[in-house]
Amino acid sequence: MPRENLMNVEEFERELSESGLDAVVAVSPANVFYTSGAAIPTLRSIPDRLAMTVLPIAGETILLTCAIGEKGVAAQTWIEDIRTYREFAQSPIHLLANVLREKGWAGGRIGIEKKYLTGEYYGELVEWLPDTRFEACDDLFDRVRSTKTGGEIERFRQAAVATERAVAEAFREATVGQTERQLLELVMANLAARGACEINTCILAAADQSGLVHPTARDRSLQRGDLVRVRVEAVFDGYPSGVSRMAVVGAASAAQKEMYDRGRTVQGTVIEGTRAGVRACDVFELCVRAWAKLGVEYRAPFVGHGVGLDGEEFPILQPENQAELRANMLISIEPLIVAENGEGYQFQDLVLVGEDGAKLLAGCSSVDDMLDIH
Amino acid sequence: MPRENLMNVEEFERELSESGLDAVVAVSPANVFYTSGAAIPTLRSIPDRLAMTVLPIAGETILLTCAIGEKGVAAQTWIEDIRTYREFAQSPIHLLANVLREKGWAGGRIGIEKKYLTGEYYGELVEWLPDTRFEACDDLFDRVRSTKTGGEIERFRQAAVATERAVAEAFREATVGQTERQLLELVMANLAARGACEINTCILAAADQSGLVHPTARDRSLQRGDLVRVRVEAVFDGYPSGVSRMAVVGAASAAQKEMYDRGRTVQGTVIEGTRAGVRACDVFELCVRAWAKLGVEYRAPFVGHGVGLDGEEFPILQPENQAELRANMLISIEPLIVAENGEGYQFQDLVLVGEDGAKLLAGCSSVDDMLDIH
Numbered sequence: 001m002p003r004e005n006l007m008n009v010e011e012f013e014r015e016l017s018e019s020g021l022d023a024v025v026a027v028s029p030a031n032v033f034y035t036s037g038a039a040i041p042t043l044r045s046i047p048d049r050l051a052m053t054v055l056p057i058a059g060e061t062i063l064l065t066c067a068i069g070e071k072g073v074a075a076q077t078w079i080e081d082i083r084t085y086r087e088f089a090q091s092p093i094h095l096l097a098n099v100l101r102e103k104g105w106a107g108g109r110i111g112i113e114k115k116y117l118t119g120e121y122y123g124e125l126v127e128w129l130p131d132t133r134f135e136a137c138d139d140l141f142d143r144v145r146s147t148k149t150g151g152e153i154e155r156f157r158q159a160a161v162a163t164e165r166a167v168a169e170a171f172r173e174a175t176v177g178q179t180e181r182q183l184l185e186l187v188m189a190n191l192a193a194r195g196a197c198e199i200n201t202c203i204l205a206a207a208d209q210s211g212l213v214h215p216t217a218r219d220r221s222l223q224r225g226d227l228v229r230v231r232v233e234a235v236f237d238g239y240p241s242g243v244s245r246m247a248v249v250g251a252a253s254a255a256q257k258e259m260y261d262r263g264r265t266v267q268g269t270v271i272e273g274t275r276a277g278v279r280a281c282d283v284f285e286l287c288v289r290a291w292a293k294l295g296v297e298y299r300a301p302f303v304g305h306g307v308g309l310d311g312e313e314f315p316i317l318q319p320e321n322q323a324e325l326r327a328n329m330l331i332s333i334e335p336l337i338v339a340e341n342g343e344g345y346q347f348q349d350l351v352l353v354g355e356d357g358a359k360l361l362a363g364c365s366s367v368d369d370m371l372d373i374h
Numbered sequence: 375m376p377r378e379n380l381m382n383v384e385e386f387e388r389e390l391s392e393s394g395l396d397a398v399v400a401v402s403p404a405n406v407f408y409t410s411g412a413a414i415p416t417l418r419s420i421p422d423r424l425a426m427t428v429l430p431i432a433g434e435t436i437l438l439t440c441a442i443g444e445k446g447v448a449a450q451t452w453i454e455d456i457r458t459y460r461e462f463a464q465s466p467i468h469l470l471a472n473v474l475r476e477k478g479w480a481g482g483r484i485g486i487e488k489k490y491l492t493g494e495y496y497g498e499l500v501e502w503l504p505d506t507r508f509e510a511c512d513d514l515f516d517r518v519r520s521t522k523t524g525g526e527i528e529r530f531r532q533a534a535v536a537t538e539r540a541v542a543e544a545f546r547e548a549t550v551g552q553t554e555r556q557l558l559e560l561v562m563a564n565l566a567a568r569g570a571c572e573i574n575t576c577i578l579a580a581a582d583q584s585g586l587v588h589p590t591a592r593d594r595s596l597q598r599g600d601l602v603r604v605r606v607e608a609v610f611d612g613y614p615s616g617v618s619r620m621a622v623v624g625a626a627s628a629a630q631k632e633m634y635d636r637g638r639t640v641q642g643t644v645i646e647g648t649r650a651g652v653r654a655c656d657v658f659e660l661c662v663r664a665w666a667k668l669g670v671e672y673r674a675p676f677v678g679h680g681v682g683l684d685g686e687e688f689p690i691l692q693p694e695n696q697a698e699l700r701a702n703m704l705i706s707i708e709p710l711i712v713a714e715n716g717e718g719y720q721f722q723d724l725v726l727v728g729e730d731g732a733k734l735l736a737g738c739s740s741v742d743d744m745l746d747i748h
Contacts, residue, residue, distance in 0.1 A: 041575050041588050044418075045607055046686055048489070068675060069587045076590075087675045088692045114493040115422070120510065122493035136494065185566050188573075192562030195555075199562075199573045201415050213443045214415050216450070233419055301442060301461045312420055318462045 005151035007034055012144045016057055023056040023103070024111035024137045025096065030309035031113060031141050036063050038076040039238040041198075050092035050121070053079065054099060064095055093121050097128035111137025142314035146306050147328040152239075153352060153361075156307060156330055159234070159241035160350045160362035166190035167230050171247045174373045176224060180206050180217040183373075187230055196234040200311070203231040211344035213336070224250035227343045228373065233311050240311045242332055244348035245364060247371040259345055263337060264364075266290040267347045270303065270333055274351055274358040280321035287317075287335055296337060304333040307350060329353040330361070379525035381408055386518045390431055397430040397477070398485035398511045399470065404683035405487065405515050410437050412450040413612040415572075424466040424495070427453065428473060438469055467495050471502035485511025516688035520680050521702040526613075527726060527735075530681060530704055533608070533615035534724045534736035540564035541604050545621045548747045550598060554580050554591040557747075561604055570608040574685070577605040585718035587710070598624035601717045602747065607685050614685045616706055618722035619738060621745040633719055637711060638738075640664040641721045644677065644707055648725055648732040654695035661691075661709055670711060678707040681724060703727040704735070 016024060026035045027050060029043040035053040042049055051065040051073070060081050065073050067084040074082060085095040100106060106129050114122065114136040125134065148156070170186040184204040191199055201214075207226040209215040214231075222228065226249040233242050248256055266287065273286045287303040302318040307330040315323045317331070325331070334348035349363025390398060400409045401424060403417040409427040416423055425439040425447070434455050439447045441458040448456060459469040474480060480503050488496065488510040499508065522530070544560040558578040565573055575588075581600040583589040588605075596602065600623040607616050622630055640661065647660045661677040676692040681704040689697045691705070699705070708722035723737025 039590075041577065045574055072586045072588050072590075088690070088694050089675070114497075117493050119488040119491050119493055119496035120512075122496075123488075138494075181569075184571075185569070188566030188570070189563040192559050192566060192573075195559070196562070197558075197576065199566075200419055202571065203415065212446045214446050216413075216446075301463070316462070320462050 005149055006037065006155075008144050008147055008149055011147060012055075015140050015144055016055065019111060019137070019140060020109065021057065021111045021135065021137070022105045022108040023054055023100075024140065025113070026053045026055065026141065027113045028116035028310075030145075031116075033238055034141075034145060034309055035061065036073075036077045036079050038063070038065075038073045040065070040069060040073060042066075042069065047118075049087060052092065052096060054096070054103075056103065056105075059103075062099060064092060064099065066092070091124065093124045094128065097125065100129060100132065105132065107131045109133045109135060111135050111140060113138050113141065139314075145308050146314050147326055148308075148330055148352075149328075153328070153330065155237070155239040156241075156350070157361045159236040159239045160243060162194040162196070162236055163191065163232050163234055163241035163243040164245070164362055166194050166196075166234075167232060167243060167245045168371065170230075171228075171245070171371045171373055174222070174247075176249055176373070177221050179219050179221055180204050180228075181219055183222065183228070184217045184230075187232065191232065191234050195236055197237065198235040199232070200235065200240070201231060201233040205229045205231070205344060208342060211338040211342045222249045222373070225253060227256060227345070229344055229346055231346070238309070240307075240309065242307065242311050242334075242348075243362075244334055244346040245371070246345060247373050249373045251372050256343070259337075259339055259343070262294050262296075263335075263345050263347045266294070266335070267333065267349060267364075270335075271349060271351055271358050271360065274325065274331055274333065274353060276325055276327045276353055276355045278325050280315040280317045280323050280325065281319050283317045283325070283333075284319050284321075287333075291335075291337065298335065298337070300336050303335045304331055306330065307332045325353050327353055327355055331358065333363075379523055380411070380529075382518055382521055382523055385521060386429075389514050389518055390429065393485060393511070393514060394483065395431065395485045395509065395511070396479045396482040397428055397474075398514065399487070400427040400429065400515065401487045402490035402684075404519075405490075407612055408515075408519060408683055409435065410451045410453050412437070412439075412447045414439070414443060414447060416440075416443065421492075423461060426466065426470060428470070428477075430477065430479075433477075436473060438466060438473065440466070465498065467498045468502065471499065474503060474506065479506065481505045483507045483509060485509050485514060487512050487515070513688075519682050520688050521700055522682075522704055522726075523702075527702070527704065529611070529613040530615075530724070531735045533610040533613045534617060536568040536570070536610055537565065537606050537608055537615040537617040538619070538736055540568050540570075541606060541617060541619045542745065544604075545602075545619070545745045545747050548596070550623055550747070551595050553593050553595055554578050554602075555593055557596065557602070558591040558604075561606065565606065565608050569610055571611065572609040573606070574609065574614070575605060575607040579603045579605070579718060582716060585712040585716045596623045596747070599627060601630060601719070603718055603720055605720070612683070614683065616681065616685050616708075616722075617736075618708055618720040619745070620719065621747050623747045625746050630717070633711075633713055633717070636668050636670075637709075637719050637721045640668070640709070641707065641723060641738075644709075645723060645725055645732050645734065648699065648705055648707065648727060650699055650701045650727055650729045652699050654689040654691045654697050654699065655693050657691045657699070657707075658693050658695075661707075665709075665711065672709065672711070674710050677709045678705055680704065681706045699727050701727055701729055705732070707737075
């Protein structure tokens with residue numbers, strides 16, 4: 001795997017140099033994957049079993065991992081200096097402290113992910129190295145990862161398209177009288193068949209539940225006229241998708257079609273305004289105003305977010321976020337509107353930010369009509 | 375949902391009373407689910423968006439959650455006092471500090487999950503309430519959750535059996551010449567059809583990779599004689615399973631059958647020794663000795679673990695853990711043995727600890743023969 005094509009190395013080196021830190025330590029699964037190429041499944045299921053990368057201002061990156069999975073990690077990473085700890089016999093934080101000391105950074109300034117490292121592990125680190133200054137470097141990683149390389153853009157696009165197709169297929173295969181739960185299972189089976197290796201969220205919100213953010217699918221049969229909203233977050237070869245799609249059981253009513261058309265019009269306006277130099281809060285306001293023009297109050301706290309290895313990432317499009325959008329950011333624009341009758345409409349598009357506007361990579365705006373379930 | 379049947383309330387109250395704390399705060403997704411009945415999918419996908427339960431020594435439990443998902447949470451929980459924060463406008467930690475102050479516990483002793491709460495959030499909490507003593511209560515939850523109620527045992531058993539059947543079906547449906555990846559997709563589709571609502575880990579380790587802990591399935595075709603090991607962690611209605619199964623493509627060789635038979639014999643010995651009053655390290659030693667008798671050195675750092683809402687839980691069966699097993703603990707016994715030729719054999723059984731021994735709830739010991747893929 002050519003590192004340069006999946007990690008924004010230039011941006012990372014610039015940020016690290018400006019930070020004045022001796023080194024930064026990646027601890028979260030996403031940042032460890034980003035900086036090493038190794039996707040270690042147990043990082044999420046057994047979070048105590050840390051893997052970390054230590055990225056110095058000068059010199060080689062070092063990967064710290066549990067001895068139990070060393071072979072698998074070594075097969076995936078481009079990092080040559082791998083250090084291991086034996087689980088239960090040595091704490092991963094003890095190994096980290098040893099490496100930092102060995103490199104001569106005890107007493108220096110080290111960046112570490114304080115938004116991921118637990119209070120307990122952080123306390124242990126400070127105990128081992130009381131004279132070292134540990135600073136939060138979460139934002140540094142957020143910024144570097146927010147602008148994507150060509151290789152990343154293609155992988156995120158593929159994950160979105162595969163998910164989109166899995167949902168569209170399920171809508172086509174579904175029949176009136178099936179239960180909400182059965183339709184959800186169909187979506188999951190299609191995701192698996194299209195290569196999803198993890199399915200983190202798979203939500204089906206139908207009829208009176210369609211306006212809820214994450215309801216539980218029921219054993220209730222789907223009825224003609226039900227609005228069905230599906231939200232999927234699945235992972236394809238380490239790259240997550242986040243896709244929301246709607247359909248109506250039978251055929252959409254005139255009122256449903258109108259709401260859908262209005263949403264698509266607003267969505268077009270928002271996508272047009274999503275360009276480099278615009279602030280995240282400006283895109284939020286643009287969406288709020290476009291809906292207000294149609295007499296609809298926009299109530300959700302955000303309209304979308306950056307898309308990356310953690311799914312929902314920096315920058316969040318919300319009213320307090322003044323961060324400027326930059327070229328090569330991937331953004332999911334996904335406003336949720338709850339109509340007066342309680343129906344929830346979610347419009348979701350994946351766009352690539354450019355200097356002159358956004359390019360649609362995947363999304364409901366590329367679908368000609370609201371899908372019907374027959 | 376009757377709370378008493380899914381939460382060990384008696385044990386919790388005893389532990390809380392002995393701790394001398396004013397209240398404990400659950401923060402991790404598993405503990406929030408355990409103490410509230412609400413499974414909030416975004417707790418894992420968007421970890422910044424905390425939900426918490428505050429459980430006082432006297433008085434009602436309080437649930438803190440993001441306003442965006444309040445309706446869905448309220449529909450699931452038995453807790454009546456629900457407080458919400460508006461994402462981005464207020465930090466969840468600020469809301470927690472307000473609640474603790476309102477209840478008169480500022481300056482008191484509060485238990486909180488330091489192994490889950492991030493260094494950043496913990497720092498914020500201490501800033502808001504500098505005179506309050508925050509103590510780690512992770513172990514308290516671990517101990518309470520380790521002994522299961524009748525309702526929990528039945529749910530974990532169902533999750534294990536559904537997973538076991540999904541894997542067995544995939545082995546039966548698989549054919550020689552399929553790729554590793556295709557077989558893995560078949561397992562995932564079967565899991566979805568059996569009601570898995572999340573699939574966290576689905577690993578297929580075949581042939582020369584069968585001895586690796588978590589390799590990536592390849593586009594390589596399965597060959598006659600390949601040992602195939604599948605490891606699945608999936609969630610059914612909030613209750614996770616962890617199942618490992620093996621099969622041989624075509625028919626098992628005499629050497630493979632012998633290894634399998636030896637493993638089952640050892641497994642029987644270990645299950646027999648897994649009883650109330652025995653220490654976790656004793657079970658580990660029992661397994662090591664049983665394999666040593668057969669001339670095989672046991673190298674993995676543990677032989678199994680408690681099973682609960684986080685999948686792998688307290689008590690871990692490893693050489694340093696002197697915790698005593700207690701009646702009604704659910705334990706997964708899952709030693710991994712790498713044979714001299716590099717083949718990895720994993721034997722995995724789910725057992726319920728009793729005073730006189732362990733009862734098998736699900737596992738490979740209930741399968742008569744090693745499964746063949748035709």
